[in-house]
Amino acid sequence: MKTLSHNPGASIAEVSQDAAEAKAISRLLQNSEIxxxxxxxxxxxxxxxxxxxxxxxxxxxxxxxxxxxxxxxxxxxxxxxxxxxxxxxxxxxxxxxxxxxxxxxxxxxxxxxxxxxxxxxxxxxxxxxxxxxxxxxxxxxxxxxxxxxxxxxxxxxxxxxxxxxxxxxxxxxxxxxxxxxxxxxxxxxxxxxxxxxxxxxxxxxxxxxxxxxxxxxxxxxxxxxxxxxxxxxxxxxxxxxxxxxxxxxxxxxxxxxxxxxxxxxxxxxxxxxxxxxxxxxxxxxxxxxxxxxxxxxxxxxxxxxxxxxxxxxxxxxxxxxxxxxxxxxxxxxxxxxxxxxxxARQQPDAPCTEVMNDEEWKVLHRIAYKTNTLPPNPPTLHESVMALAKLGGFLGRKGDGDPGAKVLWRGIRAFQTVFESYRYLL
Structure with a gap:
């Protein structure tokens, strides 16, 4: 489930990091007990x-x-x-x-x-x-x-x-x-x-x-x-x-x-x-x-x-x-x-840690603001969702309103690609 959620919309082969993972997902689908x-x-x-x-x-x-x-x-x-x-x-x-x-x-x-x-x-x-x-x-x-x-x-x-x-x-x-x-x-x-x-x-x-x-x-x-x-x-x-x-x-x-x-x-x-x-x-x-x-x-x-x-x-x-x-x-x-x-629309001021762990929001902040300087506290949920949406192509212009779910999932896909690369380089 975690692998699939990293790139909703991609095929099993595309979301899998290698042939072994693709085979594991295929076995999951074949498993009659699941x-x-x-x-x-x-x-x-x-x-x-x-x-x-x-x-x-x-x-x-x-x-x-x-x-x-x-x-x-x-x-x-x-x-x-x-x-x-x-x-x-x-x-x-x-x-x-x-x-x-x-x-x-x-x-x-x-x-x-x-x-x-x-x-x-x-x-x-x-x-x-x-x-x-x-x-x-x-x-x-x-x-x-x-x-x-x-x-x-x-x-x-x-x-x-x-x-x-x-x-x-x-x-x-x-x-x-x-x-x-x-x-x-x-x-x-x-x-x-x-x-x-x-x-x-x-x-x-x-x-x-x-x-x-x-x-x-x-x-x-x-x-x-x-x-x-x-x-x-x-x-x-x-x-x-x-x-x-x-x-x-x-x-x-x-x-x-x-x-x-x-x-x-x-x-x-x-x-x-x-x-x-x-x-x-x-x-x-x-x-x-x-x-x-x-x-x-x-x-x-x-x-x-x-x-x-x-x-x-x-x-x-x-x-x-x-x-x-x-x-x-x-x-x-x-x-x-x-x-x-x-x-994010109903509770915009809630901390983003409601939905992201520390590693995720820190990487997102670095990507979104092109900086290595982190804020003392986690960003708000609204700020983090806007950052994800911009990765998905949301311009955030005056009058654009809140980002929708479709642009948000595009942003999540883009973020997960960068996030996995970031972890690989550590």
Whole structure:
């Protein structure tokens, strides 16, 4: 893991110092005793330790799925097929845990699998819920709370893919909390529609939120104001579940309507309908849940680092099982990079020794400032992260803002190359 983290994005041959180390990594991937479950459990223990150190008692557990596409590798066994079976790859569903303020702490669970070639049946209504692909949401939620200290509580956060009755009902039955973006205008016990009913409520207040940049439309990060409405109601069990007599009961929850008051010119306003089973009686409580949902996009940054930073889709391995191990290893590295990026933003004045040892920060200082004179005390976390980012090509001009995770991993790659050379010369 240490060797891989020195140069995320490089092949096994490139990160290895010699043929022996490359062979050792290959043997690690082949070792059946070192499986994803063992690695995840060890990493999860460390994540829980770091969560406890924050002093927080409540955390956001954000789930999402991404496709890892390996192109047309028809001869690689163990891969699934996508896009009419033209592209081979694997599916990765992760649970990223955050503090309520949005500091990524790490992964609590990850499921990696290959969708069977041409299989659409997992979406059929007739299949038991436990056999459907979307059971991943319940499986991950239940795995995420395993071993959680009794004084910690998770709030499960998901996008519209998570809005299906079986998942919401299971969370409710397990006394787990959630904030889920609604995809369906569900029917209430009073035969109304939940979206329609909440939109009839008066505006309870407003909240200002930061919207991440949209690279596809060329829209930078911006702040915008959302008008908040909320309503507690009970939704019916969907007809297809009633027909199956699956034993589900109507679901009482609160729906929050958040809509942009001043959208960008020529753009539709941001509009979210959010389900939650947390008690809401005031606009402040409703606004808090909206702010939590905004943090969901951090898992998209995690996927971005995994693909664009660690370049996991360029990895080479003989079969799907070895690729699964590589995905998990690099997922841990990506989560650590994400943590460092936002830790420097939220705790800029903390000493850099929170994440670097004495030898590392001293070498970094010499490289960044081209001097052999060291400061009496370690630099701040912000200063060290800026130094790493500049090694990755960040200019740090006025108006550039904070460095992102991608430029930071480039800086870490450059630093590790120099650092290893420095140690070799000693």
């Amino acid at each position: 499986n994803e479950e063992n690695v995840m459990n060890a990493y999860r223990t460390e994540t829980l330790r770091q969560m406890k150190q924050t002093g927080e008692y409540m955390f956001l557990c954000v789930q999402d799925t991404t496709e890892i596409k390996f192109g047309n590798r028809g001869k690689t066994p163990g891969l699934g097929a996508y896009n009419r079976e033209q592209t081979k790859g694997l599916l990765v569903h992760s649970a990223l845990v955050l503090t309520p303020s949005g500091l990524p702490m790490g992964l609590l669970h990850q499921k990696i699998w290959a969708r069977e070639l041409g299989l659409k049946a997992q979406r059929k209504v007739s299949r038991p819920y436990e056999e459907k692909e979307n059971y991943k949401w319940t499986e991950t939620a239940q795995a995420s709370v395993q071993g959680l200290p009794s004084d910690m509580h998770l709030i499960h956060v998901g996008d519209r893919e998570a809005d299906f009755f079986e998942f919401l009902s299971t969370l409710q039955a397990d006394n787990q909390s959630y904030v889920i973006r609604s995809m369906q205008n569900r029917i209430t016990e009073a035969e109304g529609r939940m979206w329609d009913d909440v939109c009839k409520q008066p505006v309870a207040g407003e909240i200002v939120v930061s919207i991440p940049r949209d690279t596809r439309r060329g829209v930078p990060t911006r702040e915008t104001t959302l008008a908040i409405r909320f309503l507690t109601d009970t939704v019916q069990v969907p007809a297809h579940l009633k027909q199956k007599r699956a034993g589900y009961s109507p679901l009482t929850c609160t729906i929050i309507h958040a809509v942009e008051t001043t959208p960008l010119e020529g753009q539709a306003p941001i509009e979210w309908f959010l389900f939650t089973n947390l008690p809401i009686t005031t606009v402040d409580e409703a606004s808090e849940k909206v702010a939590w949902y905004v943090q969901r996009w951090k898992i998209e940054r995690f996927h971005y680092i995994l693909k664009s930073g660690c370049e996991i889709e360029k990895m080479q391995a003989r079969d799907g099982d070895r690729l699964k191990k590589l995905i998990l290893f690099y997922s841990i590295i990506a989560a650590q990079l994400l943590h460092l990026t936002y830790l």
